[in-house]
Amino acid sequence: MFDLIIFLVLLSLGYGVGQYAERRHYRSIIEREGRLNALPAIASRYPPIEPHYGQSLVIGSTVVSVDYFKRFLAALRNLFGGRVTSYESLLDRARRESLLRMKQQAADLGAAMVFNVKYETASISKGRGNTIGSIEVLAYGTALIEQRRK
């Protein structure tokens, strides 16, 4: 009986706080995407040859943690199969956040655009047993910085 109560408390905490944090994060992401809109991020490997650009590797990474509610929902999904919707938003946030951090770094360098953007996703700890799982998303690319003409 006691276990059940603890479980329900953790579940509601996970849900309540998790949903709140997620909404806040999304608002921040959307606002920053608006601000960094002028800086395109391109997956292509061939940058324009002229004008001559200086280059720099830029990186943005985020580690997002799973909350108790999401983990339970995913475990249930593992019984029945199908889309794990709780993880979708998690990864979406992590990716967009990483991209924004990368763009921010590029913007700080005064870049005009970022080329050859690539992503890497890794699970930091899969959450075996009772440990919390977390996911790291890395976005990296080459920033093209307009050289000031002499």
Add this chain to the structure above:
Amino acid sequence: MKYRNPRIPEGINVSDRHPLKELLVLAGGALLLLVLLSWLLGQFGGRLARLLPFEHEAALAPVSLLSSDAGPELQAYLDQLGGRLGSQMAMPEGMEVRLHVSGGDTFNAFATLGGNILLYRGLLEALPHENALAMLLAHEMAHVEHRDPIVGIGQGAAIQLVLGLLVGDPNLAVLGSAGLYTQLHYTREMEREADTEALTAVQGMYGHIAGARDLFDVIHMQRERSGREEMPAIFSSHPLDEQRLEAISALARERGWSETGEATPLPAAFRRWLSEAAARAAEARAMPGLATSPSSRVGRLHRG
């Protein structure tokens, strides 16, 4: 070459299913499935267990826990009472019931594998008259007759095994309670049937079931005294005391049995026998190397 960065609309890479609704559907479905599966497995495990011949059960009995603190007179008295009750019940061929008394003051009695029944002094002391004792004995003997100990083990094992395989994810440990709930359901069924059989035997022996209710009153009083609230019916392995009494009255009405009558008193020396058993038990505890009075669960644990 133009480079633009148009805004991408939200919601393409995320599903808009509401998490709470999904939780309800999934958890509800999972629980339902598990309860059904456990019930099915219980049936299967029980049937399989029943195939084990009774004679072989004796080999599995937890002999070390079955103390015999009863003196020769107490043992003879209990055996003759048990014999008279046994003739009222339809005990199958080859089924032998062995009565053991423990001098410990635990308020309990149970039937375990191989036809062994253990009665604790703590419970025997509280019995007001022979009819209550007969009801207690008959109840435990009914468990043996129905082969409840081995069936219970079979059911429990089957449920635990397959649930463990399926719900291996430690995050879902909380769903294991579904299996537990089913096991409780089976236990309560067994208790109900044992009650019915015991009542029939008591009626046959005394011509009325007057003393039978007193057994449950005694148990109920003890429960209150020990301060433990009766858990809601869903979590307790025994049908609630009131439900049991109601069931008794209903059965009596149905079969036309009398609920009033003279209660046969216990033999005068009964109390003395019990204190002798207590002394024997205390001695056994004091001597090193000997097993102490049993207190652990073994097979099926039945509260008289």
Add this chain to the structure above:
Amino acid sequence: MLISNLELIPGRRVVEHLGLVQGSSVRAKHVGRDIMAGLKNIFGGELKGYTELLQESRDEALQRLQRQAEAVGANAILNVRFSTSSIAQGAAEIYVYGTAVILD
């Protein structure tokens, strides 16, 4: 919608780059597939259940990629790359991304 993992399409010119578009899908296996996989661990052979699972997942990710590209008004997606990662026990994420462009 043209989806290609080439940089350029021979014979066609890129008029406009519209930025990064991505599609992702996280799918979980279910107990049935798990049990079959367990048996295959003894007998060997292709884990058809898991192959199907990942295939469905990839198809869905590609669909989402297309939806994003359509939403920004592109008519082709170039330089498409896939990424598979294991997110948690029993769930894998398929992620596909590329550059949305307008070809002439």
